[in-house]
Amino acid sequence: MIEIRNINKTFDNRHVVKDVSFKFLPGKTNLIIGESGCGKTTIMKLMVGLHEVDSGDVVFDGENFPKLDVKGKQEIRKKIGMLFQGGALFDSQTLEENVGFPLDMFTDLSKEEKLDRVNFCLQRVKLEGKNKLYPAELSGGMKKRAALARAMANNPRYLFCDEPNSGLDPKTSIIIDDLIKDITQEYNITTIIITHDMNSVIEIGENIMFVYKGENWWTGDKTEILGTKNQELFDFVFASEFMKTFFKKD
Amino acid sequence: MNPFFHIGRYFMLMFRVFSKPQKLSVYWRQILHEINSIGISSLPIIAIISIFMGGIITIQAAFGFTSPLVPLYAVGFTTRESILLEFSPTIVCLILAGKVGSNIASEIGAMRITEQIDALEIMGINSAGYLIFPKIAAAVLIFPFLIALSMFLGIWGGYAMGVSSGACTEYQYVFGIQAFFQPWKLYYSFTKVIVFAFIITSVSSYYGYHTSGGALEVGKSSTSAVVYSSILILLFGLILTNLFFHR
Structure with missing residues (x-):
């Protein structure tokens, strides 16, 4: 399990991540969703140490990552697999x-x-x-x-996926989603996926954090998200006419 | 940006580059790969430039020595001194700064902007050590051989051009290239080469590693790498010359 507790990050006086806390569960597909520029990728980069947190804890199965020395961080990172948005293949x-x-x-x-x-x-x-x-x-x-x-x-014990479906056709997206879900369940991995693809949210969203303006605005799962009363989340989820037509709010 | 910022960041990067390698066998494989990519691939350009420059120096020297008081073996002597002391160690390294330096900066810069360096870091790999150390080690190992070849071809080019053009006889040229030879000057030349090899690869890697943005910034990093490597080559050339030729 990975737990983030009250993490904060500021870039040039811009408070990008504000006191975010959440528990990412093993064996489940944990999703971070939100609009572009809301701080999702920054949260992920803070978790894997590509950015340093200003304050707060990132705890990988009891080990507080930001407080570890270089060697300790490397040991944790050896247990991490990451799927970058562009692949980042060599x-x-x-x-x-x-x-x-x-x-x-x-x-x-x-x-x-x-x-x-x-x-x-x-x-x-x-x-x-x-x-x-x-x-x-x-x-x-x-x-x-x-x-x-x-x-x-x-x-890996932890799998991070940064927008695994971006730029892919719907069929390939589903293949990728299914793969990630299968691997997660089969090996009991703690998987964290950043996405704004609503298909993915509805297909594999078992533990979801909605980030709005750098804050943890809403948490729940795929069944709860469709009936949400949270206005910002509603606006995000039902931004398209398709979603409005098929999953109307009561 | 503040030059002290760059100097500090450069030394911090070098500290990471020279930290203990994570897996020696992988590093060794990378060094061999870099020897091929940095060194062997530079052979044709070095050979062509050295042969022609040797010929040009010989003809210019022969043309300049019009006084009957200057013996014609001075043509060979001048060619040897020019090539051994300055042309091969400094000018060829400046050329390599352009070829190898821009290549390194753009390669590492492209890896940075496409998140390949982030991928290495997240795997728990010291990306600076993995990417940069083999390049520095390969250059420090292979550059002396490249420059030795450049020296040989430069002197041979001078011989071929000098004798074939009638600027001097074979005997005069061969006598000239052996006259008043001081072996310590080779130590001086090869010390310069090793220092320049380090400068070219480390400075270029520094600019590539700290690239941010897109393709435009990769181009800028590449240009900065060549410009600052060249300036540092000249600066350290001057410092080493002062040290070695100090009376």
Whole structure:
């Protein structure tokens, strides 16, 4: 489990994250949703230490991340897998090398064992046989899936996904969502997903935090979100005519 | 921005670059890869420039020595001194600052803006050490060989051009390149090369690593890397020359 407690972040006198607290549960798909620029990605970057928190705690299974030394932080990070918005695959490496990279760095597996693990991960994201392709030769959806394969290669305990569906067609989005949900449940991972895709929210939103102007504005799950009385969340969820038509507020 | 800010941030980055490697076998593989990418790929440009510059220096020297009091073996002597002391260690390193420096800054800068460096950090990898240390180590290892080759080809180019154009005889040239040779000058040259190799790779990596924004900023980082590497090469060239030629 990951718990954030009263985290704050200010950039150039702009208070971007305001006293946010939330519990991200293991084995569940935890979603951070909100409008563009509301502070979702900043919260995620604060959690993984890409930004330093001004105040507050980020607790990974009892260990307060911001208070750890460099080595302690590295140890936690070895348990993290992250799927970036653009994939962030290493351009100079093939798919096989990309997925095998965390194994190269942190395990003493033999070449054959590594290849087995890489092939398993690639097969899991339906990219089997694409080992020798470079990121430049992949489509957007394939890049996301490859990045997911890399994120899961070293059996992470925590999985962070920054807008895994952005720029993807609805069919591929569902494939990615299902993959993330399956992996989360199968390995009891604490998964945190940033999204503003309402399909994802309704499909896989088991534990949701709605961020509004840098604050934790609402928490709940996918069933509660459709009946919300919270005006800001309502405006966010029912922004499209489609949503208004099919899931009208009473 | 305040130059002290950059100097401080540069040394903080270098501290991370030279912290204990996480997995030596991976670093070693990277060093070999960088030796190929930084060193071997620079061979053709260095060879072409060195041969032509050697020829040009020889012809200019022969043209300048019109007095009967100056022996013609001075052509070979001048060519050797120019190439060994300044052309190969400094001018070739300035060329490498352009070729290798811009390449390093744009490669690391592109990795920064596409979140590849963030990905390394989140995996628990010291991204500065993983990305920059192999480049510095490779350059410090391979540059002396590149410059030695440049020296050889420069002197050979001078010989070919000098003898074929009739500027001097073979005997005069060969005698000239051996005359009054002081081996310590090679130590001076190769000390410069090692310092310049470090400057080119570390300064370029610094600018690439701290790129923020988009493609435009990658271009700016690349330009800054070449400009500041070149200035530092000249500055440290002057400092080392003062140290070695101090009476």
